[in-house]
Amino acid sequence: MNKNVQFFAIFCMVTICIQSAEDRRLQLSENIGISVMADALPSENSHEDQSSEKRPLSLSESIVIGGVVGCLEVAFPGQILVYAMNQKIDKKPFVLSNSYKGFSAHAGGQMPITAMQKVVQVKGSDLLEKWQDRPLSIKQKIAISCCAGIAGAIIDTPCNAVQLFLQKEANAGKNIGDACKELSMKSCFKGFTANALLKEAPFAIAYQTSAPQAIEIAKEYVGDNLFAQAIGGSIVGVATAVGTQPGAVIRNRMSNDPHGVLYTSTLQTVQKIYKEEGAQAFFRGLSARGPRVGIAIPLYVMYGTAMEYIIRKEL
Template structure:
């Protein structure tokens, strides 16, 4: 590799100088990005939003039963048994929220990442990925939290459908009921999003440098699975807290995050914070492979079409 070789994050271009071909001094091996003299914010926003929506829809549809089992394991108290019927309960309503939320997340993440990578030196690229992941998570939480509240209450058998859930939650708890557990959601998802995307991006950078080529679809999927499994493991206790606060409804067993933590420790012990870890890690690991695989493939397809649109 020449001294001009440079790598950037996922979605950016990996270039190698070629002394034998001056007219092709820089060769792109990242098919998912087209270089522009100026940053095409709207183009990146559109492509990222479409790719995020596609990836979110595929993952949610494929892995919803595992998520349902995870939620029921976290919600059960004492020695009660979980119910394995209706594992797809609430899928349609959940997709109605997941698709725009995923579009919003990637739509914010990708432009933010690319802007920050222009500001930070290359050896601080991880900071750009962490910050962009947190920004995407914060923006999408506006849609993700009500979606999660409705989904988890349907999964635990409190409501039969998303319209019924929304109507009854608002009637009994007010509009704020749709944002139950918002603080715990941010406590879980901001570090989750930041860490997962940082691990994914940094692994891709290292792999590209070592391989001196763009990554294949299976390689993107494997890296996504690894990033998801690691992040899912370390954030499981936060997910348990979020689940308990979101599904409690008007009963108000917990008054807040601290009260929830103390109550679980006192009544169920510290092991309760790791309930559902198996299904969660499986769900997020497989989900990471599907999400990032679909995400990168969709970005590549959209990037290939962009020159035709520009002409």
């Protein structure tokens, strides 16, 4: 039954991606035709259009884009199927609606993280561009994305600690308020260094900087369509899943030990895991987390681009 669920999940995700790519291709074809006709005619407002296209996003717009992108990524049907597959729902008949249970809590936790990362990226880029009076280099974009990831970890780390606390069998029946009372501020931020530097920072670099570059390369081979975004984003997503898995393992080990009985620091945690379980322990759970990250990266890019167009009234 587990294999059937996996095949069903993969089939549905592929079908959704193919159908979305075809719909987007047709839409792009119509838009390109309209754009070509419009470009053939001289316009007095061409300079104003170019300046409006580069209009920097405000703080509120950045928060809205980041929050909506995080919520949409969680709600994507392919993601829901991956969650169901990872949770090994094989003892009962698979019901898609059951996979949406807890959606509000998941979306509520994801929205402030992506909103924080978007704000840091947009405002950091604007300030640096104004200061140096020229476009940002790739290295500068990577540095800003790294800061955005670290900022997101400030929210993600305590949320993850509370989530792990509530998932323990010994804490069954307790709520978020009980978790906040029993966990100290120090306990909530255990594993922050590993989470910020080894997981959230690389993840932010991947979807804010690396994925757009990979998508541009993919467009040279398959054309400017959704398929290119899916290919470029998924390649970066798979690499990101592999690269950030050790950080997720280290963070979870430290968060699961809030009082520091087994794990006292990031370095000590790395040494203990490697000595007792070997290097393969750092990639435990990759098969479950990999598909989600592989899908999340292109979704972040596509949703973010669409939201920016909508807010800037370019659609």
